[in-house]
Amino acid sequence: MNHGTRHTWAMVLLVVLSVTSCSTLPKDFETPRVNIANLTPKDMALFEQRFDVQLRIQNPNDMDLVIKGIRCDIDLNDREFGNGLSGENVTIPRFGSEIVNVEVITSLGSFLRQVQDLSNSPGSKFRYRLKGTAFVESPSNFKVPFDEKGEIDLNLDTPAGSQS
Secondary structure, eight states: OOHHHHHHHHHHHHHHHHHHHHHOOOOTTTEEEEEEEEEEEEESSSSSSEEEEEEEOOSSSSSSEEEEEEEEEEETEEEEEEEEOOOEEEEOOTOOOOOEEEEEEHHHHHHHHHHHHHHHSOOOOEEEEEEEEEEEEEEEEEEEEEEEEEEEEEOSSSOOOOOO
């Protein structure tokens, strides 16, 4: 091997090592919890609907996390509802939480199925599944997958404090 070839291989190895070291999780890292905090209609067009979705991110770690983007999918009652993206930069303080705004887009078919499900079972609960990836910039660059489930009680007719 001549000197130029060794130099090239050394540079390639250095680049590979630096890329892989930036994508590893910090020691003792706990995955943040991500939940839907609010969902508001934004734009209702014939073929697609857009929603402003606020995601609450809770950081259980003893270090601030700088989120530089999020990609997510939302299912309602085990059916695809829509997917969303956000390039918003937000710092989640250690042992704290923050809201990240995500624009979620649904197709006409997905939206109509959800409206039909809602009209067929008024006063019921909606199950949701929120899955995706948060892109973390600090303490190092890495991706954090999340997959959370929850319920939304749509029974608004029940007086506060009563049990069913």
